[in-house]
Amino acid sequence: MDASYTLISGPPPLADYLRLRRDSGLTPKNPEQGAGAIAGSWSACHVVDEHGTPVAMGRTIGDGGWYFHIADIATDPSHQRRGIGRRIVEWLVEDVRSRAPEGAYVTLVGDPPGQRLYRSLGFEDVAPSLGMARRT
Template identity: 55%
Template structure:
C-alpha cells in the first residue's frame, strides 16, 4: 500500500516526548519518560510516519527482539485523526519487511493484539496462536 503524498515514512525512532504523546493520543497505556527512553534505546527497529506540512508524527511502530529468530512488534499507534489512511498498514509492512530483509530464514514474529488492531494484524497475515496464549507476569502488590 502506497503512503499518501501528505505523509513521509521515517525509519528511526521519534523523540521520546513525541513517542509518549502519540501513545497517549492513540489510546495506548501511558508510560513515563524513563520508560519511553528505554523503549527507544532497546528497540531493534523503529519507524514512524509524519505529516510533510507540519512535521507532526502521526503513526509509529517498533520491533524488539534478538535479531536472530525472535521479533516482537510493539507500539503500533496511529493518531485518531489520521486513521483510515493506510498509515498503520504502511508501518506494519515496513516493520515486517525489515525483519524479512535482515533476519535469517523463518523468523518468529509476534505481537499482542488489542481489539482495535486485530483487523489490521489479520490483514497483514497474523493469526491466533491458539492453543498457546499470551501471558504476562502480574504486578506485585
C-alpha cells in the same frame, strides 16, 4: 497512505513517542520507560505529516536471530483509517525479513482496534497457545 505522509526509519523523538501512546489510547508511559523503549528496540519507524509532525509509529523488539515482537503500533486518532498503520506494520515485517536470518518468528499482542489489520497482514491467532503477561 497518501503522499502527504512520509515514513521515516527510526523512532520518533521521546516526547512524540509519549504523546502518540497517550493520545492513541495506549497506556501512558513515563519518560524513563519511553527512553528505554527507544534505546532498546531492534528497529522502529514513524510517519510524519506534511508539517514534519510525527503522527504514527511502530517498533520491533528482537534478538536479531529468530524472535521478534512488534509493539507500540499507534496512529494519532485524527490520522487513523488512512492506511498509515498498515504501512508501518508492513515496513517492520519487511525489515525483519530483509535483515534477520530466514524463518524469523514475529509476534504481537493484537488489541481489538488492530486485529483486522494484523490478520490481513498474515498474523494468526496462536491458539492453542495463549498470550500471557505480568507486570513486575
